[in-house]
Amino acid sequence: MSFRTTAETAYVEDVSPGSGALPPRAWYASSDATSLSLNGRWRFRLSRTADAEDDSFAAEGYDAGDWAEVSVPGHWVLQGNGVLGSPIYTNHLYPFPVDPPRVPTENPTGDHLRIFDLPADWPDLAEGGAVLRFDGVESCARVWLNGTEIGEFKGSRLPHEFAVGSLLKTVDNVLAVRVHQWSAGSYLEDQDQWWLPGIFRDVTLLHRPAGAAADFFVHASYDHLSGTGTLRVDSDVPGRVTVPDLGIALATGESATVPVQPWSAEVPRLYAGELATEGERVPLRIGFRTVELSDGLIKVNGRRVLFKGVNRHEWHPERGRALDLDTMREDVLLMKRHNINAVRTSHYPPHPAFLDLCDEYGLWVIDECDLETHGFTEQGWRDNPVDDDRWTPALLDRASRMVERDKNHPSVVIWSLGNEAGTGRGLTAMAEWIHDRDTSRLVHYEGDIDCRDTDMYSRMYASHAEVERIGRHLDGGTRRRRELPFVLCEYAHAMGNGPGGLADYQRLFEAHERLQGAFVWEWIDHGIAHPELGYAYGGDFGEELHDGNFVCDGLLFPDRQPSPGLVEFKKVIEPVGIGGTPGDGTVRITNKQDFAGLSALSFSWSYEVEGEPVESGTLTVPELAPGESAEVKLPAPPAAAPTGEAHWTLRAVLAAETPWAPKGHIVAWGQVLASPRRVPSLAPTARPVSDAGVITLGPGTFDARTGALTAIGAVPVTAPRLDVWRATTDNDDGAAWQTDTRYGLLWRQLGLHRMRHRLDAVEAGEHALTVRTRVAPAAAEVGLSTVYRWTSDGDSLRLTVCTTPEGDWTVPLPRLGIRFGLSAADEVRWFGGGPGEAYADSRMASTVGRWQSTVDGMQTPYVRPQENGARIDVRWAELGGLRIEGDPEFLLTARRWTTEQLDAAAHRTDLTPDGTVWVNLDHGQHGIGSQSCGPGPLPQYHLRAEPAEFSFVFSPAD
Ligand code: IPT
Numbered sequence: 001m002s003f004r005t006t007a008e009t010a011y012v013e014d015v016s017p018g019s020g021a022l023p024p025r026a027w028y029a030s031s032d033a034t035s036l037s038l039n040g041r042w043r044f045r046l047s048r049t050a051d052a053e054d055d056s057f058a059a060e061g062y063d064a065g066d067w068a069e070v071s072v073p074g075h076w077v078l079q080g081n082g083v084l085g086s087p088i089y090t091n092h093l094y095p096f097p098v099d100p101p102r103v104p105t106e107n108p109t110g111d112h113l114r115i116f117d118l119p120a121d122w123p124d125l126a127e128g129g130a131v132l133r134f135d136g137v138e139s140c141a142r143v144w145l146n147g148t149e150i151g152e153f154k155g156s157r158l159p160h161e162f163a164v165g166s167l168l169k170t171v172d173n174v175l176a177v178r179v180h181q182w183s184a185g186s187y188l189e190d191q192d193q194w195w196l197p198g199i200f201r202d203v204t205l206l207h208r209p210a211g212a213a214a215d216f217f218v219h220a221s222y223d224h225l226s227g228t229g230t231l232r233v234d235s236d237v238p239g240r241v242t243v244p245d246l247g248i249a250l251a252t253g254e255s256a257t258v259p260v261q262p263w264s265a266e267v268p269r270l271y272a273g274e275l276a277t278e279g280e281r282v283p284l285r286i287g288f289r290t291v292e293l294s295d296g297l298i299k300v301n302g303r304r305v306l307f308k309g310v311n312r313h314e315w316h317p318e319r320g321r322a323l324d325l326d327t328m329r330e331d332v333l334l335m336k337r338h339n340i341n342a343v344r345t346s347h348y349p350p351h352p353a354f355l356d357l358c359d360e361y362g363l364w365v366i367d368e369c370d371l372e373t374h375g376f377t378e379q380g381w382r383d384n385p386v387d388d389d390r391w392t393p394a395l396l397d398r399a400s401r402m403v404e405r406d407k408n409h410p411s412v413v414i415w416s417l418g419n420e421a422g423t424g425r426g427l428t429a430m431a432e433w434i435h436d437r438d439t440s441r442l443v444h445y446e447g448d449i450d451c452r453d454t455d456m457y458s459r460m461y462a463s464h465a466e467v468e469r470i471g472r473h474l475d476g477g478t479r480r481r482r483e484l485p486f487v488l489c490e491y492a493h494a495m496g497n498g499p500g501g502l503a504d505y506q507r508l509f510e511a512h513e514r515l516q517g518a519f520v521w522e523w524i525d526h527g528i529a530h531p532e533l534g535y536a537y538g539g540d541f542g543e544e545l546h547d548g549n550f551v552c553d554g555l556l557f558p559d560r561q562p563s564p565g566l567v568e569f570k571k572v573i574e575p576v577g578i579g580g581t582p583g584d585g586t587v588r589i590t591n592k593q594d595f596a597g598l599s600a601l602s603f604s605w606s607y608e609v610e611g612e613p614v615e616s617g618t619l620t621v622p623e624l625a626p627g628e629s630a631e632v633k634l635p636a637p638p639a640a641a642p643t644g645e646a647h648w649t650l651r652a653v654l655a656a657e658t659p660w661a662p663k664g665h666i667v668a669w670g671q672v673l674a675s676p677r678r679v680p681s682l683a684p685t686a687r688p689v690s691d692a693g694v695i696t697l698g699p700g701t702f703d704a705r706t707g708a709l710t711a712i713g714a715v716p717v718t719a720p721r722l723d724v725w726r727a728t729t730d731n732d733d734g735a736a737w738q739t740d741t742r743y744g745l746l747w748r749q750l751g752l753h754r755m756r757h758r759l760d761a762v763e764a765g766e767h768a769l770t771v772r773t774r775v776a777p778a779a780a781e782v783g784l785s786t787v788y789r790w791t792s793d794g795d796s797l798r799l800t801v802c803t804t805p806e807g808d809w810t811v812p813l814p815r816l817g818i819r820f821g822l823s824a825a826d827e828v829r830w831f832g833g834g835p836g837e838a839y840a841d842s843r844m845a846s847t848v849g850r851w852q853s854t855v856d857g858m859q860t861p862y863v864r865p866q867e868n869g870a871r872i873d874v875r876w877a878e879l880g881g882l883r884i885e886g887d888p889e890f891l892l893t894a895r896r897w898t899t900e901q902l903d904a905a906a907h908r909t910d911l912t913p914d915g916t917v918w919v920n921l922d923h924g925q926h927g928i929g930s931q932s933c934g935p936g937p938l939p940q941y942h943l944r945a946e947p948a949e950f951s952f953v954f955s956p957a958d
Contacts, residue, residue, distance in 0.1 A: 009050040011152045012140055012183045015101045015390050017397035020143075020151020022131065022161040024404035025215035025236075027352045031274070031281040033212060034122055038175065038203040043113040044070040046084050050107045050180050057111050058144035058176035064113045073322040075138070075198035076110050078528070084110075087194040087320075087528060089538035091547040092374035092420065094190060100383055101184035108181040112199060117171040128209040128279065129165030132175075135352065136201030136321075140183030144176040154185030154394070157201075157321075157348035157370040158401035165208070175203075187385055188394065191347045191372045191419065193313055193321075193526060193551065200322040201351055211279030213237050216252070218408045219440065222262040222288040224302030229260035229288030239277035243286060246271060262301045263287025263410045265341045266575075266596040268362030270410070285359055287410025291441055293455050298442060298485050298516050300364075300413060303626070305594050306509060307364060307517030308573035309342030310335065310555065311490060314350055317529040317558040325353055330560060331523070332357040336660035338562070338570035339667065344489055344519045347372050347419035349402045358411035361660050365411045366444055366489070366519075369402045369430070371395065371418025387424025399430040403437055416489075417445040417453070428453050446489045451481045460490035460521070461934035464504050471512025488518035493933035494565045495553035496730035496862045500841030500928030500937050502572045510592070520569060521933065526551045527558035527863045533907045535863045549730070552863040553932065564836045564845070564860060571669075571845040576601065576652045577629070578670030586631045587650055587672055591624040598624055601667060602655040607637060607674065610644045611831045611850030619650060637674055645677040645875070647848055671848055677875060680885040680953045682798045684791035688764040697769050698792025699956060707762035707771035707788070709820075712797060713956035715881040718821030722775045722786045722803065723920060725753045726814040726867040727903035734931040742931065746811045751777025753903065767791055774806070782807035784945075800951040801923075809945035814867075816948060817890065817922030819899070825880030825917040828853050828894060832874030836860075839870060839891075840941040841927040846872050855879070855894050855917055865905035869893050870925060878957045880917060885953040891922035923950040 011018070029035075043064040047053050056062060068084070070076050076084045085108050088095050096104045118125075132145065138156035142149070145167045153160040181197035216235035223230070231248060232255035233241045242249045248256050252275070261269040273284035289301055297304045312331065314321045328351060335343065343363050345354075348370035358365050376384040385391035399417070406412050415438070417430050431443050431453035442455035451457055457470070457477070469475045470486050492499035499520070509515045527535025535558050538546035552558070555566035576598065577590035591598055603619040615638040622630050634648055652668040654661055686698040694710075695702040701711040708719035725747075726732075732744030747753070760772040769790040776783030782805070789800040801818060833846035835853070837860050851871070860868035874892045876885040895902065896913035899920075905911050927941025 011142065012050050012107070012180050013101045013103055015184050015385070015394055017155055017394045018151060018153035018160070020162060021153050022163055024159070024401040026217070026408050027159060027405045028282050028408070030206070031283050033209055033280050034119070034207040036116070036119055036122070036205040038114055038116060038205060039072055041069045042072045043067040044076060045111040046076065047109045047111070049105055050109050052109065053111060055144065057113060058149070058174070059147045060172070060174050062113070062174070067113070070112070070198070072112065072114070072199045072203060073201050075196040075200050075320045075322060077196060077198070078318070078320050086541035087196055088541070088543045089194050089546050089551050091192045091550050092190060092377065093545050094187070094375040095195060095543070095545055096182060098375060098379065100187045100385060103182035103184070103186060108197060110179045110197065112177040112179065114175045116173050116175065118168065118173070123207055123209065125165070125168055125170070128207060128212065129163055130168055131161045131206045131208055132164045133159060133161045133204045133206060134199065134201070135159050137177070137179055137199045138197050139185045139189060140180045141199070142178045146174050154183050155370060155398050155401060156185065156189055158398060159405055164205070185394070188371050188373060188398070190375045192374070194528070196320045200320065209279035211237065211277055213239065213275055213277045213280050213282050215404065216275055216282070216408070218284060218286060220286045220288045220410065221290045221440065222260065222301050223290070224262070227259055228257050229262070230255055230257045231286065231288070233275055233284070235275060235277065237277045239275055241273060241275055241284070243271050243273035248273070260288045263289045264300060264595045265362040265364045265411070266593055268360065270359060284408070287359060289410055291413045293442060293485070296483050296485055297513060298456060301595070303594050304513055305364065305516065307342035307487060307519065308340055309344060309364070309517060309519035310340055310523045311344045311346035311519050311521050312350070312523040313346055313526065315524045315526045315558070317527055317535065323351055328354045329357055332361050332363065333660050334556065334560065334562065335363060336361055337665065338566055339573045339575060340569070342366070342517065342519065344368060344416065346522065349406060352405060355406055355409045355411060359409050363411055364413050365409070366414040366416050367402060367406050367412045368416035369398050369418045371398055372420050373422065374420040376422060381422040384422045384424055386421045386426040389425065392426045392429050395426040395430050396433055399433055400437070403434055407438060412441065414442045414444045417443065419446065421447055423447055444487070444489065450478045451484055455484065457481050457484045457486045458489045459486070460488065461493065461930070462488060462491070463935040464501065464508065464938060467505065467508050467515060468512070471508055471515045473514065485516045486514050487516050490521040491518045491930070491934060492520045493553055493930045494520055494522060494555045494563070495550065495932040496864060496866050497839070497860070497868050498729065498731045498842060498928040498932070499565055499930040500731065500839060500941065501930055501935070502568055502842070503844050504841070504938060506572045520555060522554050524554035524556040524560065525558045525863055526554070529558070532909065534909050535907070537863060549864040557861060558863065564838070564842065567836055567845045568842050574668035576668040578650045578652065578668055580648070580670070580672035582673035586633050587648070587670065588629055589621050589624065589632055590629040591626055593626045595626060600655055600658070601652045604651050604653065605634060606649045607641060607646065608649055608849065609642050609646045611848065614638050614641045644675070646675040648672040648674050649847070669847070679887040682791065682796055682953055683793050684767040684798070686792035686794045687767060688769045690764055695764055695769060697790055698794050698797050700790060700792060700797040702769060704762070706759060707769065712882060712954050715956060716823055718916060720799065720818040720820035721757055722773070722784065722801065723817055723819035723899070724755060724775070724784070724813045724815055725899055726925065727865065727899050728814070729866045729928060730864065730932040731929050731936070732814070732931070734936070735933050738931055740931065740936055743811055743926065743936070747814055750780055750782070750811060752814060753900070754778065780807070782809050796953050796955040798951055798953045800949065802949045804947045805945040812926050812942040813945050814943070815920070815922050815925045816943060817920055817924070818952070819918060819920045821916040821918055822880035822882070823916060825894065826854055828855060828858060828877065828879040830871060830874050830877035830892060832877070832889060832892070833872040837869050838872040839925055839928045841929065841937050843872050848873060855896060858894055861908060863908070865902050865908055865911055867902070869895065870922065879919070881957055883955045883957040884921065886921065887951045887953070890950070890952070891920070891925055893920040893922070894918070921952055923948055
């Protein structure tokens with residue numbers, strides 16, 4: 001038996017973009033033309049192959065009464081509880097044999113049926129035409145209306161329109177859409193995400209009155225020297241353009257120059273206007289801005305801009321890429337509230353409404369085409385469609401569908417050809433077409449290392465050192481490239497705990513003007529809500545090939561709760577710098593924005609002793625132009641302040657409500673030490689007393705044979721002992737292709753997760769109990785000679801830990817500290833860094849203060865469990881009836897399971913309380929870095945195996 005493509009289904013494997021669709025044009029919502037949304041419940045039938053069923057279902061009168069139903073927009077694999085197939089996650093591997101343009105015979109095919117009547121207000125069918133618009137269908141669709149085939153198309157995240165006026169009826173219209181999961185188009189859509197077939201964006205029927213606007217291009221530039229804007233609207237159908245606020249009234253094709261306020265991401269001034277053609281009025285939202293390459297820099301309105309960006313995939317944990325407006329708005333609000341000013345729409349044009357929000361709230365956008373052929377890297381890019389002329393029409397079709405749809409958005413400042421598609425003639429053709437069609441924006445593509453086709457040098461995951469070389473123009477490369485500005489289109493891989501190293505990158509971007517910023521990979525974890533697993537990731541649906549939790553690498557958890565990475569990012573990219581030198585009575589305020597002054601902000605100070613506010617007031621900050629700084633005098637410390645460690649906490653908050661956050665929203669902050677900490681002292685006066693196998697020392701009770709602490713006062717404890725292991729993070733484990741040292745693997749090879757504790761001596765001395773041990777893994781010569789020295793003043797108990805590495809340590813330690821167990825603990829209070837987790841290279845957002853949480857509240861819900869939740873710089877903490885003071889400050893972690901259980905868990909639902917609260921007090925932890933896709937922690941954040949001494953004072957809490 002042989003399988004073959006029948007003539008009926010040949011279009012599926014045809015490299016062409018399709019047939020029957022109208023030419024691409026601007027996407028807009030008419031003021032007066034009627035439209036009908038065809039979103040809602042559709043009849044649905046799934047077949048295993050493209051040709052299993054004939055097209056009789058498209059005929060009028062077909063009875064689909066026994067079919068299933070799905071929601072449109074939607075992906076059928078997310079709607080049938082597994083009955084309608086399931087999602088597949090691969091990063092770059094094609095989940096089918098690579099034999100372009102052929103696709104597997106097993107090609108899940110969803111027949112969709114929708115019967116509809118025209119609404120009562122639909123104009124007479126004889127007047128004007130009608131257009132049927134699909135905003136997104138993955139990956140290939142064939143469409144019939146009332147039994148007549150109207151076309152087929154590919155290009156999943158791009159709009160396709162069909163003229164259907166002559167086919168419409170008043171009632172009982174039958175819209176039939178056959179969607180194939182795999183098509184030739186799939187080869188162009190190998191983005192790192194779930195493969196999710198379906199009609200996942202809106203389906204709309206648009207009335208097109210006679211004389212309606214068709215396509216139009218709003219050109220609105222800004223001359224920063226004269227302060228004027230020039231408007232010209234080119235329209236296929238002539239008409240009049242009015243902008244009442246500017247007194248503009250002119251014909252299409254004509255231009256007017258008037259004084260305007262420019263549009264920027266910081267101050268997104270939009271002017272309401274209208275295009276009126278004979279048959280239709282179209283609302284315009286005009287933002288005047290000029291994007292140019294000048295002096296080797298990307299300039300907007302004459303100024304260098306710095307992108308503080310994220311890569312945004314469209315994601316919802318239940319609905320996949322079928323996003324509603326509220327979810328899109330939530331993304332934009334969360335971005336604005338976290339100081340983000342730019343988005344790369346990785347790796348396809350988003351739902352068009354998202355760009356309206358970017359215009360309105362203010363975000364710079366790199367609009368990226370729906371193109372990735374990453375899987376060809378497996379064969380050295382041989383047969384890559386972007387270097388094969390047969391595919392060029394499909395590439396040009398994609399480029400034009402993006403540009404034509406989105407060209408009227410002021411927020412879009414850069415077009416991107418796509419992602420990870422190698423290089424080739426097809427990409428060059430796309431770049432040429434785009435440059436020619438739209439001279440008012442720049443072109444981006446990362447894979448073009450020589451920048452032949454692009455207007456900027458772009459890279460992903462380059463190390464700090466390399467980025468610095470690029471910033472200093474020491475990176476070599478072609479002459480063309482050397483003259484171009486630089487962006488990191490992806491960096492700081494936000495998978496699991498992390499990213500670390502953000503602040504070190506930001507310093508470089510602020511120091512070198514060629515470095516125009518960067519886009520964190522990525523915005524949100526693509527976890528799929530799952531009844532047993534919490535959130536599913538690759539492999540959880542039994543996929544043959546998959547890339548595990550590499551799909552959960554965002555700054556937001558799947559439910560859109562900000563992860564610590566986002567909180568860190570907000571701090572690192574804050575638009576106002578606030579810092580000072582301890583003790584000099586001033587604070588330095590820097591306006592780090594590109595356009596705006598400080599008038600939207602108000603500043604305050606708070607004087608805090610031991611984290612408790614003593615007095616607060618407003619700080620008068622002079623108006624500062626972008627880039628300017630001033631030293632601002634702090635008030636005298638409050639006379640009545642109690643003694644103790646004190647800080648000035650300075651905040652910049654919104655002076656008034658904005659469209660994206662309420663008045664008082666904290667935009668930026670800083671702390672200045674006012675009076676240093678005094679470390680706990682304890683006079684060792686108590687003596688160890690030995691009796692019946694038990695040693696007591698002050699409030700401490702010990703096993704006399706092992707020297708193990710068993711209780712502090714009335715609080716039973718599982719004895720503290722040295723701990724060097726952490727449940728490796730995704731960044732510790734690193735990506736398989738990483739050539740740099742992947743410490744997570746080396747640690748495990750060395751056996752740091754199975755350290756043995758050898759007891760050498762228990763010595764009860766005059767004023768101390770000393771326990772000598774050696775902590776080491778089987779099969780290795782390395783070890784840590786570790787001495788626990790206990791002293792007491794009768795009320796409190798001090799533990800001093802002294803460790804000395806032995807042997808040849810060639811790796812840093814994951815952590816260095818002690819772990820002990822409490823039989824009960826819930827509330828946790830501490831003075832130190834908070835409120836959230838922080839590590840050596842992800843600690844900018846940690847504020848010194850008095851914090852309170854619970855053991856459960858201290859867990860960070862990474863989709864794949866791993867080390868999390870450490871609070872840094874803790875001076876003292878109270879939990880489980882104990883007060884613990886550190887000398888020096890320590891990292892605090894408390895959880896209801898052991899590190900070993902955390903390490904073994906694949907999903908959060910694998911974690912169950914084991915009856916003990918396990919507390920880690922760390923002298924240090926290894927940095928976090930970004931090695932799940934980028935560089936590891938910088939050397940200064942490595943936790944070297946070195947002699948160390950640290951201590952804790954334990955007392956029963958009052
Ligand atoms: C880079 C991709 O562009 C992006 O889609 C995503 O896969 C990211 O990596 C990792 O999460 S490609 C890089 C691995 C070379």
